[in-house]
Every structure is written in C-alpha cells, then in structure tokens.
Amino acid sequence: MPKEYDRRRVRTLFLSDLHLGTRDCQAELLLDFLRRIDADIIYLVGDIVDGWKLKSGWYWPQTHNDVVQKLLRKVRKGARLIYVPGNHDEFLRDYAGGAFGGIEICERALHETADGRRLLVIHGDEFDIVVKHARRLAYLGDWAYSAALFLNTYVNIVRRRMGLTYWSLSAWAKGKVKNAVNFISRFEDFLVSEARRHGADGVVCGHIHHAAMREIQGITYLNTCDWVESCTAIVENYDGRMELIRWVDERKASQRLRLPPPNAPSSLPPLPEREVA
Numbered sequence: 141m142p143k144e145y146d147r148r149r150v151r152t153l154f155l156s157d158l159h160l161g162t163r164d165c166q167a168e169l170l171l172d173f174l175r176r177i178d179a180d181i182i183y184l185v186g187d188i189v190d191g192w193k194l195k196s197g198w199y200w201p202q203t204h205n206d207v208v209q210k211l212l213r214k215v216r217k218g219a220r221l222i223y224v225p226g227n228h229d230e231f232l233r234d235y236a237g238g239a240f241g242g243i244e245i246c247e248r249a250l251h252e253t254a255d256g257r258r259l260l261v262i263h264g265d266e267f268d269i270v271v272k273h274a275r276r277l278a279y280l281g282d283w284a285y286s287a288a289l290f291l292n293t294y295v296n297i298v299r300r301r302m303g304l305t306y307w308s309l310s311a312w313a314k315g316k317v318k319n320a321v322n323f324i325s326r327f328e329d330f331l332v333s334e335a336r337r338h339g340a341d342g343v344v345c346g347h348i349h350h351a352a353m354r355e356i357q358g359i360t361y362l363n364t365c366d367w368v369e370s371c372t373a374i375v376e377n378y379d380g381r382m383e384l385i386r387w388v389d390e391r392k393a394s395q396r397l398r399l400p401p402p403n404a405p406s407s408l409p410p411l412p413e414r415e416v417a
Contacts, residue, residue, distance in 0.1 A: 146394075149178045151254055152376035156185035156263065156346025157366035159228065160204045161194045164368045167203035173373065173387045174210045182211070182219055183249065185346045185364055186226020186263025193228075215242040222249055226263035226347060250340060255380030257341040259360070260334065264347035267330035324350055332359040344374060353384045 159165045193199070215221050222244045225232040236247045249261040327348055335343035342360030351365035351372045362382060365372040371387045 147176060147178075150375040151179065151378045151380075152181045152183065152251065153177065153179035154183045154185055154261070154344050154362070154364050154374040154376075155188075155367070156226070156364040157187040157349060157368065158184075158207070159187060159190040159193075159366070159368050160207060161190040161199055162368075163199060165190075165204065166367050166369075166371050167201070167207050169371050169387060169391075170207055170367050171203065171210060172391070173371075173385075174207070174214075177375070178214065178217075179219060179375070181251075182214065182221045183251065183261050183344070184211075184221065184223045185261060185344060186224055186265070187228040187346060187366075188223065188226075190228045191231055212241060212243075220244070222246065222261075224249060224261055224263055227265035227268075230265075250338065251344070253376055253380040253382075254378055257360070257380065258339070259342045259344050259362070260338050260340040261344045262331070262334070264327065264331055264345035267327060267334070268347065324348060328352070328356055328361055328363075332356045332361055335359050351384060351386070353382060 158167075158170060160167070211221065221242065223232065224246060225236075232245055233247060235245050238245055247262075251259045251261050253259065331343045331345050335341075336357075336359060340359075342362060344362045344364065346364045346366070348363065349366040349368065349370065350363055351370055352361060352363040353374065354361055360382070362374050362384075364374050373385045373387065375383050375385060377383060
C-alpha cells in the first residue's frame, strides 16, 4: 500500500453493517480504518448498532464506544454524517428527518457525486421478503448466521495450525448454495429497480453482507458489505470515481511495505482470526 494511504482523504465514505453491540463486530479493524481515512461526507447505511442482539443481552465493550466517539469526532471536525437506519437499528427510523449531535437521520438519501451522478442510499431490508413479512424467520436466520461465525472461528484455528489460509463458511454458502445466489440476484434487481424509480444513476446499499460494485441494467450497484467478516467500505474520490476498499487486504499490503526492523514492535495490531482476503 502506498505511503499516502497512511492518511487518506476522500469526498464521501459509505459504511454499513457494523453491528456494534455484538461480539462479531470487528471494531478494532474499523477503528484502524477510521484513523486512516477522512471524508467530507459520511453515510452510515444501516445496521450500525445491532438492536436485535442488544435486546437479548447487553454487550458494549470500550472498542465499540471508541468507534462511536471516533465518528462523532469527525463530525466535530466538519464532516457531514448521514445515518440511514437498517432493520437491526430500525428503532432510529422513528427519528427520520431529525438531527442529533450533528448526525442527520433519514430513511433514504440521494447523494450527488462530484461528476454529477445521483446515487440512492438505502439499507435495503425493505426489499428482503423474509425481513419484511416473516420477522421470526429473520430472527432465526440471524441466529444461524451468528452460529456460522462461531463455528467458522474454530474451523479457522485448525486451518491456521495446518498452514492454510482463512476460509469463510458464510461466504462459501452465499457463493455455492443455489437459494442464496438467487436471493442475492433478486435483491440486486430490486435495488436497481428502486434506483431507477427515483431517477437515480445508481444505488448504495448494505444488508446482505455481500460486497459488490458493478453495472446492472445501466444502473451502478454498490454494496458496502459489512464489518463482521469482510471489513469493507465504499468511498467516492474527489473526481467522482467510486472505489470498494477491502481493509484487511489494504492492511496486509501496508505491513508488507513497512516491515519493522528485527525485534521492533509492529505499528499495527495483529489481524483477527476471521480475516477475509
């Protein structure tokens, strides 16, 4: 990673599916990312705080509080922060149209890029039939996903001892299981249609934890993915160019270019067990 990535400024930063309040949130990696990137505008595209999990049991370590404080500090320094709630933090939808501590809350937003394109910013759960019409099944699916993450941790401990690279059970399932592939495809088509209905040139969303940046039927489809497994974000550069950042890959590149001298401590914390290439 070039030296200029040590501190980088972009026009717009899109983050979603942080799931603060859960043990699966990669808060330390997120903090490292937020220390290294600044933006004029920040969009939080839903599922930032996991109200579902917090209802069943309180979990809020200092690192999660640090993430919130880091975002608020960016607001105090002049960044505009727009929060578009998702299904896990849907309690905030009651406050849509308001602003708290410099944070604007809205159900959806239209963002204009530096090169004049209009992007619909929406979490996307409205187009998930299970979340919309079968809430109990959605809770069951959320439990199953957490169980897969738990199992994945131990699978990768064994793989690491065998000298193998990280392997994601949930990512494999999404790529191989026919129903999951069909669900992702339908979800993308729904979001593209919604963007077209709003007269937008593209859509930025989250929800399905599946990173993407491509053209679909003449509409730019951008999915920020998550900070549970993938640790990804989408940024807009000052020329309007959109970019998908995979932070674990960026950090690996940085570590290779800035190897410390022998016996010197690393300037970066160790990578977590669930790193995603």
